[in-house]
Amino acid sequence: xxxxxxxxxxxxxxxxxxxxxxxxxxxxxxxxxxxxxxxxxxxxxxxxxxxxxxxxxxxxxxxxxxxxxxxxxxxxxxxxxxxxxxxxxxxxxxxxxxxxxxxxxxxxxxxxxxxxxxxxxxxxxxxxxxxxxxxxxxxxxxxxxxxxxxxxxxxxxxxxxxxxxxxxxxxxxxxxxxxxxxxxxxxxxxxxxxxxxxxxxxxxxxxxxxxxxxxxxxxxxxxxxxxxxxxxxxxxxxxxxxxxxxxxxxxxxxxxxxxxxxxxxxxxxxxxxxxxxxxxxxxxxxxxxxxxxxxxxxxxxxxxxxxxxxxxxxxxxxxxxxxxxxxxxxxxxxxxxxxxxxxxxxxxxxxxxxxxxxxxxxxxxxxxxxxxxxxxxxxxxxxxxxxxxxxxxxxxxxxxxxxxxxxxxxxxxxxxxxxxxxxxxxxxxxxxxxxxxxxxxxxxxxxxxxxxxxxxxxxxxxxxxxxxxxxxxxxxxxxxxxxxxxxxxxxxxx
Amino acid sequence: xxxxxxxxxxxxxxxxxxxxxxxxxxxxxxxxxxxxxxxxxxxxxxxxxxxxxxxxxxxxxxxxxxxxxxxxxxxxxxxxxxxxxxxxxxxxxxxxxxxxxxxxxxxxxxxxxxxxxxxxxxxxxxxxxxxxxxxxxxxxxxxxxxxxxxxxxxxxxxxxxxxxxxxxxxxxxxxxxxxxxxxxxxxxxxxxxxxxxxxxxxxxxxxxxxxxxxxxxxxxxxxxxxxxxxxxxxxxxxxxxxxxxxxxxxxxxxxxxxxxxxxxxxxxxxxxxxxxxxxxxxxxxxxxxxxxxxxxxxxxxxxxxxxxxxxxxxxxxxxxxxxxxxxxxxxxxxxxxxxxxxxxxxxxxxxxxxxxxxxxxxxxxxxxxxxxxxxxxxxxxxxxxxxxxxxxxxxxxxxxxxxxxxxxxxxxxxxxxxxxxxxxxxxxxxxxxxxxxxxxxxxxxxxxxxxxxxxxxxxxxxxxxxxxxxxxxxxxxxxxxxxxxxxxxxxxxx
Numbered sequence: 001x002x003x004x005x006x007x008x009x010x011x012x013x014x015x016x017x018x019x020x021x022x023x024x025x026x027x028x029x030x031x032x033x034x035x036x037x038x039x040x041x042x043x044x045x046x047x048x049x050x051x052x053x054x055x056x057x058x059x060x061x062x063x064x065x066x067x068x069x070x071x072x073x074x075x076x077x078x079x080x081x082x083x084x085x086x087x088x089x090x091x092x093x094x095x096x097x098x099x100x101x102x103x104x105x106x107x108x109x110x111x112x113x114x115x116x117x118x119x120x121x122x123x124x125x126x127x128x129x130x131x132x133x134x135x136x137x138x139x140x141x142x143x144x145x146x147x148x149x150x151x152x153x154x155x156x157x158x159x160x161x162x163x164x165x166x167x168x169x170x171x172x173x174x175x176x177x178x179x180x181x182x183x184x185x186x187x188x189x190x191x192x193x194x195x196x197x198x199x200x201x202x203x204x205x206x207x208x209x210x211x212x213x214x215x216x217x218x219x220x221x222x223x224x225x226x227x228x229x230x231x232x233x234x235x236x237x238x239x240x241x242x243x244x245x246x247x248x249x250x251x252x253x254x255x256x257x258x259x260x261x262x263x264x265x266x267x268x269x270x271x272x273x274x275x276x277x278x279x280x281x282x283x284x285x286x287x288x289x290x291x292x293x294x295x296x297x298x299x300x301x302x303x304x305x306x307x308x309x310x311x312x313x314x315x316x317x318x319x320x321x322x323x324x325x326x327x328x329x330x331x332x333x334x335x336x337x338x339x340x341x342x343x344x345x346x347x348x349x350x351x352x353x354x355x356x357x358x359x360x361x362x363x364x365x366x367x368x369x370x371x372x373x374x375x376x377x378x379x380x381x382x383x384x385x386x387x388x389x390x391x392x393x394x395x396x397x398x399x400x401x402x403x404x405x406x407x408x409x410x411x412x413x414x415x416x417x418x419x420x421x422x423x424x425x426x427x428x429x430x431x432x433x434x435x436x437x438x439x440x441x442x443x444x445x446x447x448x449x450x451x452x453x454x455x456x457x458x459x460x461x462x463x464x465x466x467x468x469x470x471x472x473x474x475x476x477x478x479x480x481x482x483x484x485x486x487x488x489x490x491x492x493x494x
Numbered sequence: 495x496x497x498x499x500x501x502x503x504x505x506x507x508x509x510x511x512x513x514x515x516x517x518x519x520x521x522x523x524x525x526x527x528x529x530x531x532x533x534x535x536x537x538x539x540x541x542x543x544x545x546x547x548x549x550x551x552x553x554x555x556x557x558x559x560x561x562x563x564x565x566x567x568x569x570x571x572x573x574x575x576x577x578x579x580x581x582x583x584x585x586x587x588x589x590x591x592x593x594x595x596x597x598x599x600x601x602x603x604x605x606x607x608x609x610x611x612x613x614x615x616x617x618x619x620x621x622x623x624x625x626x627x628x629x630x631x632x633x634x635x636x637x638x639x640x641x642x643x644x645x646x647x648x649x650x651x652x653x654x655x656x657x658x659x660x661x662x663x664x665x666x667x668x669x670x671x672x673x674x675x676x677x678x679x680x681x682x683x684x685x686x687x688x689x690x691x692x693x694x695x696x697x698x699x700x701x702x703x704x705x706x707x708x709x710x711x712x713x714x715x716x717x718x719x720x721x722x723x724x725x726x727x728x729x730x731x732x733x734x735x736x737x738x739x740x741x742x743x744x745x746x747x748x749x750x751x752x753x754x755x756x757x758x759x760x761x762x763x764x765x766x767x768x769x770x771x772x773x774x775x776x777x778x779x780x781x782x783x784x785x786x787x788x789x790x791x792x793x794x795x796x797x798x799x800x801x802x803x804x805x806x807x808x809x810x811x812x813x814x815x816x817x818x819x820x821x822x823x824x825x826x827x828x829x830x831x832x833x834x835x836x837x838x839x840x841x842x843x844x845x846x847x848x849x850x851x852x853x854x855x856x857x858x859x860x861x862x863x864x865x866x867x868x869x870x871x872x873x874x875x876x877x878x879x880x881x882x883x884x885x886x887x888x889x890x891x892x893x894x895x896x897x898x899x900x901x902x903x904x905x906x907x908x909x910x911x912x913x914x915x916x917x918x919x920x921x922x923x924x925x926x927x928x929x930x931x932x933x934x935x936x937x938x939x940x941x942x943x944x945x946x947x948x949x950x951x952x953x954x955x956x957x958x959x960x961x962x963x964x965x966x967x968x969x970x971x972x973x974x975x976x977x978x979x980x981x982x983x984x985x986x987x988x
Contacts, residue, residue: 004862005817005842014876015813144819179673183708187680213816214677319509322707323499325638348499368498382508 004145005175008212009035009071020217023192023237024064031215038071043137045072048103048125052077052143055154057096057124058200059083059106059113062222065129066199067208069105074152077143081154081166082200086399086457089116091164095156097121099166099355105132148172154355155202157296158402166355167296169202174209176348177299180321182214184304185240185266185290192217194232194241196224197398203242203270206300226250236261244271244398245278245430248289252281259285266290270301271398271430279310293317293386297351297370302326303384316383317376323347326384327369328377340377340387344369392481394423394431401433401460403481409455413448415441420471421462422484435462436471436484443467498639499669502706503529503565514711517686517731518558525709532565537631539566542597542619546571546637549648551590551618552694553577553600553607556716559623560693561702563599568646571637575648575660576694580893580951583610585658589650591615593660593849599626642666648849649696651790652896660849661790663696668703670842671793674815676708678798679734679760679784686711688726688735690718691892697736697764700794720744730755738765738892739772739924742783746775753779760784764795765892765924773804787811787880791845791864796820797878810877811870817841820878821863822871834871834881838863886975888917888925895927895954897975903949907942909935914965915956916978929956930965930978937961 013035021034029037050056056078060066073080081099083092085107096104096117104126106114114126146152152171156164193211195218197203211218219238221229230251232238241264243251248269267282267289274291282289289310292301303326305318320326324347328335335341346369353361364371374393376386394401403421410419418438423431437448445465452461472483507529515528523531544550550572554560567574575593577586579601590598590611598620600608608620640646646665650658687705689712691697705712713732715723724745726732735758737745742763761776761783768776768785776783783804786795797820799812814820818841822829829835840863847855858865868887870880888895897915904913912932917925931942939959946955966977 006819011816011819015816179676182673182676182681186682187676188682189680322505322509325500325505 003149004147005171006145007075007143008146008171008209009038009074010142010144012212012215016215019215020192021211022064022067022218022220024220024222027064029064029067031212034067034071037068038075040137041068041072041132042075043140044132044135045069045078045103045105046076046140047135047138048127048132050076050078050103053079053151054103055079055081055099055101057081057083057092057099057101057104057106059085059092059104059110060129060199061085061107061109062195062199062204062220063107064220065133067218067220069129069132070199070205070208071212074146075143076140077146077150079151079154081156082205084198084200084399084457085110085113086459088455088457089113090120090455091457093117093120095164095166096124098156098164099154103127105129146171148175149352151352153205155200155205155296157400158405164405165357165360167351168353168355169296169299170352173299173349173351174206175213176323177206177301177321178210178213180323180347180349181210181301181304183322184306185268187214187216188239189215191239192219192237194219194221194229194238196221196229196247197242197244201398202294202296202300203398207242224250226254230255230258230260233260233264234258236263239263240266240268242268242270244395245269245274246397246428248274248278248282249428252278252285255285260287264288268292268301268304270294271395274310276311276314279314283311291317293384295372297372298324298345298347299349299351302345302347302349305383309383313379313383316379316385318384319382320345320384321347321349324349326378329371335377337380338377340375343372343374343376343384343386345372346370392422394421394433396423396426396431396433396459397429399459403433406433406435406452406456406460406462409452410435410437410448412455413443413451415439415443416448418471420479420481420484422481424463424485426463432463433460434484435465436468436487437465438469438471439467497643498641499665500639501569501637502640502665502703503532503568504636504638506706506709510709513709514686515705516558516561516712516714518714518716521558523558523561525706528561528565531562532569534631535562535566535626536569537634538626538629539563539572539597539599540570540634541629541632542621542626544570544572544597547573547645548597549573549575549593549595551575551577551586551593551595551598551600553579553586553598553604554623554693555579555601555603556689556693556698556714557601558714559627561712561714563623563626564693564699564702565706568640569637570634571640571644573645573648575650576699578692578694578893578951579604579607580953582949582951583607584614584949585951587611587614589658589660590618592650592658593648597621599623640665642669643846645846647699649694649699649790651894652899658899659851659854661845662847662849663790663793664846667793667843667845668700669707670817671700671795671815672704672707674817674841674843675704675795675798677816678800679762681708681710682733683709685733686713686731688713688715688723688732690715690723690741691736691738695892696788696790696794697892701736718744720748724749724752724754727754727758728752730757733757734760734762736762736764738889739763739768740891740922742768742772742776743922746772746779749779754781758782762786762795762798764788765889768804770805770808773808777805785811787878789866791866792818792839792841793843793845796839796841796843799877803877807873807877810873810879812878813876814839814878815841815843818843820872823865829871831874832871834869837866837868837870837878837880839866840864886916888915888927890917890920890925890927890953891923893953897927900927900929900946900950900954900956903946904929904931904942906949907937907945909933909937910942912965914973914975914978916975918957918979920957926957927954928978929959930962930981931959932963932965933961 017032294301330341511526824835
């Protein structure tokens, strides 16, 4: 009996039609208006030959029409592939082809990118947002229910192999993520959630999904501006906000003597544990920080630390959400308390798997348990401490950078023999990628960075490139990325 | 992936060990204490040969050990049959036999009842609460997860045929009921829910289930006393309370000039729509009343009316919970707005069916939709108005009375030829049962009531018995219960 849920937006518009769904630069939309917009757009997208279970790429900014389009695709029960607009056209094209997308809907701001994608992928139909709005509306069947196992969204993520994998997120994943989070953070009828994180990330998209499930308002922000955001928090317009450390630093920096309104009840912090001084400033200013650990595969946070534990359990990501579980696995067994091992998680918010990746699915899923690839341990009370993100993942201003992906680009340069990429600490972005290379000819740092610009989103391009005589490797010749930074102090540079 | 959830109490005790789970007459128990109690008791109950999927009858009062025992049975993954302690021994014996219970755990207050049950059902093992506590603890396997489809509880309810049917309530039913309700009423970390309704009813048991899922405190009340309860609400110790009208009347009656604390945020009112004067008093006193409609088969409320709509939509039960749906069916089709018909409901909180009742299941379930047998209509905004409870159900002080069951007892009297039972308005209990009989010999009202006392729980015994020459029947000779009361004014009495 738990295999389906009502059409989410339709049900929400029926239950609380007049509640505010979106506030954006002074415009606002009720849930009824949102539903009517989505329904109309669904008919228009259908006229572009999109139907149930078809896949549609979206390359969109944090704007209200992105809500309309995402919900329109859900009305059609089509699957949305969320494209990070900081990717290069070839990176996007890979995701569109891999997911079998038959249509791309893109902001006209990205026309140049769309044109490049079309050249690479001529059979793909690509339209702008304006194109969609001017379509003739087709009559479409109304779906009263969604299967919990139906795929709602696809987001790409990389692993050790370098090639991004499409994470399948079902309606059930999003539903359970939202309800699991609610059991932890609470729900109030008058909540409003500020979304300044990108909608193409699970951090932003999960705000959209929670909004329709909870019936709360989203304050949608296209361009992060610390002063404007502080204003919304100080005046009490917003009760919850999702941030990464870099954003929070900037906000606190300009907050000065002011304090956030006492309606503001949750600063949900993702992308790694917060440093102690940041937490202490928040305690001082009465800002309730909930640190969290999650990933695309868990459809948002799966482990969260409450403010009352944030200093006592400094560096911890917290405990799992109610419907979820975690274990630490070392040498094939569940590890003892305080013993590091791989973090494995289970729960109805965990992806059903990667699209068309039999091997990765076999490798990462075992009896409902998902191997995150991240390393961590739990203490005697069950609090999780994350030590290393999977595959030496670099998190830069909340964006994931997979070293293997960057290394692959470096290695495609004809004069580079070996390449290793790792994260270096950065005062603004927490981490930035550094590249280490072994070359057969002399190459300048600038040349290599220029070469990378053609193949990599800007945030993935190494901020520094170092030529070295050899890369640190283990006995079986596996690159030891965590030892790369030692080369800088050990004088291994060429 | 949504087919299981963690062992509820174990997970709750892990996540928030120190939060208060139960407050009872000044005693209090944290979730960790509750879990340890339940685990120990589970081992003791296991030594009485109870294991997974075994059925155990419980005849218990609103006391902390009832929480321990219910949770202990869940630790064993045994099924609990909830016995209403107002039933007669033979009514209880029927439910124990029908459900195949192998053990009965009863308060020693009910030793006399238990003895009578044992006489009727010698193969049943029956123990008192004290007996359970003094058992030797057996080592038992720890269940890490519950299947959402696993049966957690069985509660008996009657229909037109008179014989009570066991409603199977799964862990999934309770989970979805709790989360669906949370999406409507909200959840706050500091909520405390007052339980003065019986734990053997879904109204009370659902408070227990929500508590472990939400992590909120239950203020458990054994004996309803309006002054004591007002005190808890006035001082702000309680934020939510489940009531039926009769309780609310008594509370308001003695409240006088006082007001409930502003932490008190939800008076969840079940058992039929509230009369206007009651609602108006609540508005005046700032008491947020949430009217609701639900039944054992929906594992608690499925339709709820928010306070902001309570006067505007007077008499309405509200709109469905988010995961649930309702339709009005008339002449086999979905009825138009404002057209009465049978209320049918769907949702993951709806029972998987009646125990061993193939026919009733076939009759009542169709493609996931459950036919409630209740009559109602929806208005143009989708608000439900319940007109008649199923089978002329009588609700007396929150207890369900099924006329057919009472009629069966009356008809078992050698001198009664025909019998009809219906509800009469009552200032205290909302409704009380009245009986109408056709006799072959002269019988006194007292004699018949005395006869009923042997076979029926006290609240089911007709408050008045009227001898009539004939009962109102339709062309196919079906008893028209709704016309019984007309006999009193029409002078059809003998």
